Amino acid sequence: MKRRAAREEPRAAPAASPETPLPDATSWTAYVLIHYRWVFVCFFLLPLSFVYDILYYVRSRIIFYFNSAPLQHKKRVAEVQRQVHQWNAEGRTVPMCTARPGWQNISYRRGKYKKTLFNVKVDMMDILNVDTAAKTVRVEPLVTMGQLSATLNPMGWTLPIVPELDDLTVGGLVMGTGIETSSHQHGLFQHICKSFELVLADGSVVTCSKESNADLFYAVPWSYGTLGFLTAVEIDIVPCLPYVKLEYTPVTTLDEACAVFRAKSESPDHQFVETLMYSLDAGVVMTGTMVATFEADKLNAIGKWHKPWFFKHVEGFLAAKKCSVEYIPLRDYYHRHSRSIFWELQDIIPFGNHALFRYLLGWLVPPKVSLLKLTQSNAIKELYDNHHLIQDMLVPISTLKESLECFQDNVAIYPLWLCPFKLPRAPGMLQTKASDELFVDIGAYGVPQVLDFHPIETTRRIEAFVRSVGGFQMLYADSYMTETEFESMFDHKLYHQMRSKYNSADAFPSVYGKVSRAARD
Ligand SMILES: Cc1cc2nc3c(=O)[nH]c(=O)nc-3n(C[C@H](O)[C@H](O)[C@H](O)COP(=O)(O)OP(=O)(O)OC[C@H]3O[C@@H](n4cnc5c(N)ncnc54)[C@H](O)[C@@H]3O)c2cc1C
Ligand SMILES: NC(=O)C1=CN([C@@H]2O[C@H](COP(=O)(O)OP(=O)(O)OC[C@H]3O[C@@H](n4cnc5c(N)ncnc54)[C@H](OP(=O)(O)O)[C@@H]3O)[C@@H](O)[C@H]2O)C=CC1
Ligand SMILES: CC(C)=CCC[C@@H](C)[C@H]1CC[C@H]2C3=C(CC[C@]12C)[C@@]1(C)CC[C@H](O)C[C@@H]1CC3
Numbered sequence: 001m002k003r004r005a006a007r008e009e010p011r012a013a014p015a016a017s018p019e020t021p022l023p024d025a026t027s028w029t030a031y032v033l034i035h036y037r038w039v040f041v042c043f044f045l046l047p048l049s050f051v052y053d054i055l056y057y058v059r060s061r062i063i064f065y066f067n068s069a070p071l072q073h074k075k076r077v078a079e080v081q082r083q084v085h086q087w088n089a090e091g092r093t094v095p096m097c098t099a100r101p102g103w104q105n106i107s108y109r110r111g112k113y114k115k116t117l118f119n120v121k122v123d124m125m126d127i128l129n130v131d132t133a134a135k136t137v138r139v140e141p142l143v144t145m146g147q148l149s150a151t152l153n154p155m156g157w158t159l160p161i162v163p164e165l166d167d168l169t170v171g172g173l174v175m176g177t178g179i180e181t182s183s184h185q186h187g188l189f190q191h192i193c194k195s196f197e198l199v200l201a202d203g204s205v206v207t208c209s210k211e212s213n214a215d216l217f218y219a220v221p222w223s224y225g226t227l228g229f230l231t232a233v234e235i236d237i238v239p240c241l242p243y244v245k246l247e248y249t250p251v252t253t254l255d256e257a258c259a260v261f262r263a264k265s266e267s268p269d270h271q272f273v274e275t276l277m278y279s280l281d282a283g284v285v286m287t288g289t290m291v292a293t294f295e296a297d298k299l300n301a302i303g304k305w306h307k308p309w310f311f312k313h314v315e316g317f318l319a320a321k322k323c324s325v326e327y328i329p330l331r332d333y334y335h336r337h338s339r340s341i342f343w344e345l346q347d348i349i350p351f352g353n354h355a356l357f358r359y360l361l362g363w364l365v366p367p368k369v370s371l372l373k374l375t376q377s378n379a380i381k382e383l384y385d386n387h388h389l390i391q392d393m394l395v396p397i398s399t400l401k402e403s404l405e406c407f408q409d410n411v412a413i414y415p416l417w418l419c420p421f422k423l424p425r426a427p428g429m430l431q432t433k434a435s436d437e438l439f440v441d442i443g444a445y446g447v448p449q450v451l452d453f454h455p456i457e458t459t460r461r462i463e464a465f466v467r468s469v470g471g472f473q474m475l476y477a478d479s480y481m482t483e484t485e486f487e488s489m490f491d492h493k494l495y496h497q498m499r500s501k502y503n504s505a506d507a508f509p510s511v512y513g514k515v516s517r518a519a520r521d
Contacts (some may be wrong), residue, residue, distance in 0.1 A: 037380065038349045045371050046364040052371070060147065069126035073140065076124050077197070077205060077231045083120045084203040084229070087507075095509050096201075098122050098171075098225055100142075103374040106168055107176070107476040108390045109517070113509060122171070122229050127151055130237070136194060137237050141171025141230045149334050158240035160186040162334045165341070167369060170233050175225050176476055179392075179441050180334075181272040181288070183421030184265045190221035191424060192236045198228035201507030205231070215427070219498040222429040222490065224475065224515060226508035227498055241290035243299075244272065244333040248317040248324045249285040251275075258401045260285050265397065265420035265438055272333070275418035276314050280408045283418075284314050294327030303332030305362035309340035309353045311415050341366050342445050343415055347388075348372070386455055389413060390445050393462065394421075395471035397438040406465045407442060410458050412450050417443030431491040433470050441474070456480050456517075463489075478517040486512050 063069055087096055099119035102111035124140030130152065131137070137152065137159075146166030152158050163178040174196065178189025186192055195209035196217060206228075208217035220227060249264075251257040261275050264287050272288035302310055317324055328336070339345075345352050345366055352358075352365060376384075384390075389411055395403045397420060407416060419441040423432055432439075448458070459480045463473060467489050473479055479486065490511075499505045 038351075040375070041348055041367050041372075042361065045367040045375065046361065049366075049368040049371055050364055052368060063126060069140075070128050072126070073124070073128055073232065076140070077199065080120060080122055080199045080229050080231060081203045081205065084199055084201065087118050087120070088201075088203060092506055094118050096120050096229075096507055097509070097514075098229065104370045105172060106165060106369055107172070109476065109478050109515060111514070113514065117509070120229060122231065124231060128232065130155065130157070132157060132237070135237050136234050138232060138234045139170050140232055141169060141174070143170050144168060145173075146335070149331050152237060153240060153331050156239055157237045158330070160192045160236055160238050161189055163189065164335065164337050165369070166335055166338050170235070171230050172476075174221060174230060174233055175223060177222060177474060179419055179421055181274040181286075181419055183419060183441075184273055184438060185268075185271065185422070187422050187424055188221070190428075191426075193221075194234040194236060196220050196230060197232035198230055200228040200502050201504045202502075209234075215494065216498055216502070218427040219494045222475070222511070223495060223498075224511045226511055226514065227495075227502060227504055228508075240330055241292045242330055243291050243294050243327045244288040244330055245291045245294075246272075246286055246288040246326050246328055246333070248314065248326070249287070250318045250321055250323070251283050251285055252281065252321075254281045254401060254404065257281065257283050257285070258404075261418060261420070261440075262397055262400065262438075265440075273420050276311055277404065277416040277418060278315055278318055278414050280404060280412075282318055283416075284317050286314070288328075288333065290330065291327065298325060298327050300326045301329050301332055302336055303329065303339070305339075305365070306355075306358045307362075308358070309343075309345075310336040311340060311343050312353055315415075339365055341369065342417065342443070344390075344445055347447065387447060387453070389448055389453075389455075389459070390477050391459065391462065392417075392441050392443045392474035392477070393466045393471055394439050394441050394474065395466060395469050396432070396434070397440050399469040399471070400440055403440070403442055403465070403469065403471075406462060407444055410450065410462055411444055411448040411453065413444040413446040413448055417441070417445070419443070427494050429490045429492070429495060430472060439471070475511070475515040479515050480517055482518075483512050483516070486516065 095117050097113060097117045097119065099121040102114055122141060125142035126140050127143055127147065128138040128140065139148070144166060145163055145168045148159060149162055161178060161180045161182050163173055163180050168178065173189040174193060195207055197205065197207045199205055206213060206216065208214070210217060216227070249260060251260050257275065257277065264270055264285055265273050270287040271290055275283050275285045277283035301307070302313065421439050421441060422436065423430060423439050425435050463479070463481050463485070466473060467485065472489060481489065
């Protein structure tokens with residue numbers, strides 16, 4: 001593959017490098033919208049995101065103050081049931097989906113089906129019960145990761161896996177999937193869930209767990225809302241400590257990167273493991289453990305508004321070429337990539353990591369992903385479709401080296417996110433060849449640096465590679481596989497059984513129908 005010359009810093013809007021044509025390369029308005037998106041984002045979206053967060057926060061506090069959430073829950077489930085009964089009474093004409101508008105969710109793919117399907121409102125956003133004796137928390141599906149870490153951490157508890165972005169919801173993480181740097185010990189988000197409460201296609205309410213309705217329990221993850229509406233989830237919680245002792249290990253060859261990452265992922269000593277690759281052969285492996293105290297000169301509250309973006313901070317350790325240690329407040333660690341939306345914000349606000357911007361306006365960052373989605377113009381959409389890649393691929397750790405080479409050859413996007421996870425053997429969509437082998441999530445977010453990038457052909461080549469090594473694609477973004485290819489990646493046996501057992505084949509679209517770009521458009 002041909003590559004572009006190394007990037008210059010700071011960068012402008014995505015695909016603003018000289019070789020890349022603008023969408024249609026003509027419209028003056030499109031040019032302004034793309035290259036000066038930061039004007040709109042800084043002066044309109046950032047204040048709007050701030051107001052939105054305040055309103056949401058006040059609402060949460062009021063609900064907590066009156067402790068009304070558990071009482072309201074039954075009524076809210078009944079309201080979901082009423083809508084499903086209505087759909088049945090009206091003759092089950094078109095399938096159902098949640099009424100949550102596509103712009104509000106984190107998923108990158110566009111849920112065009114929302115316009116044509118029967119929309120069911122599942123407006124349930126409260127933490128119902130924190131039970132420290134049973135070590136569980138019971139929540140409604142729209143509860144977010146930011147809300148949960150803010151509630152649990154001050155009580156000395158946490159979820160074993162806290163997927164990074166504040167606005168990710170429990171419903172989305174259960175029906176899709178969730179992963180974080182503790183996943184090498186705890187698995188995916190589905191593996192820390194104890195039970196699901198669902199409203200099925202006939203309007204009945206069912207609770208499933210490993211002990212009761214186990215088949216449904218194992219079929220729900222990765223079903224993308226196509227078996228029933230989720231109304232509550234019981235999740236494991238574990239005690240937490242206030243700081244993470246984080247060790248940064250720079251690696252300077254591909255072999256070293258793979259060996260160090262694998263050794264640290266397999267060792268029981270680290271609660272958190274993550275690597276950021278800055279090129280095919282240079283990266284920083286990070287390992288962390290929760291601790292109660294810190295060495296004062298090594299404390300770094302990276303979540304503070306004026307601190308450099310985390311991925312830039314980490315890059316500094318690569319340049320320093322030696323192992324280093326820092327102590328980071330737990331919540332700052334959990335949401336370390338939130339302020340820069342991993343490294344996506346540099347394409348939207350090119351000077352966002354400049355000290356002046358951070359000190360003046362850093363407290364307003366990041367703009368909400370939902371508002372970015374809501375307000376993006378067609379020109380921006382086209383730009384991201386054609387000159388940008390957002391994909392996470394899950395591959396066995398034994399194939400890490402060839403997988404990184406595949407990403408290099410096809411897209412050469414850096415930083416690249418590497419996050420290890422275990423995949424316990426269990427019924428459901430994810431079936432593996434070897435039992436208990438560690439997997440790695442490879443996350444590529446950004447502008448491909450190869451000259452022959454083509455959104456469909458390139459993604460299809462990567463998808464084919466991932467299938468060939470027994471891996472999986474995360475489905476929050478676009479999938480370009482055919483249905484046959486899709487069914488060869490994801491085991492649909494249990495899923496089809498549940499669709500027929502619970503009469504849901506005409507009640508909801510299929511997973512493929514929701515996540516495939518070709519089936520949706
Ligand atoms: C025992 C208990 C039970 C509760 N029960 C309920 C309930 O039933 N229902 C309910 O709705 N609420 C409940 N609450 C209230 C709960 O605390 C609020 O929902 C929560 O504080 C709001 O979360 P927040 O993230 O918006 O707030 P904040 O912690 O003030 O955070 C504001 C914003 O900044 C982000 N942020 C904060 N720190 C960082 C950081 N270091 N890095 C990056 N981003 C950060 C947050 O994610 C959030 O978006 C309960 C609280 C407690 C203690
Ligand atoms: N660190 C991580 O693990 C990250 C994960 N992600 C991905 O982002 C997505 C989550 O985003 P989020 O905005 O929270 O979720 P979304 O609103 O995007 O929902 C994801 C899917 O879950 C379904 N769903 C959500 N709630 C319910 C419910 N109550 N009942 C039935 N189905 C439901 C949706 O159905 P419908 O289509 O009907 O609305 C949709 O198909 C996941 O796919 C996740 O894998 C993204 C970034 C990071
Ligand atoms: C850690 C894992 C497993 C995934 C992280 C994925 C995120 C980096 C992406 C998920 C949805 C993406 C969107 C954007 C940036 C990258 C994600 C947050 C945009 C904000 C980029 C700008 C566009 O105009 C809107 C996009 C919405 C989705």
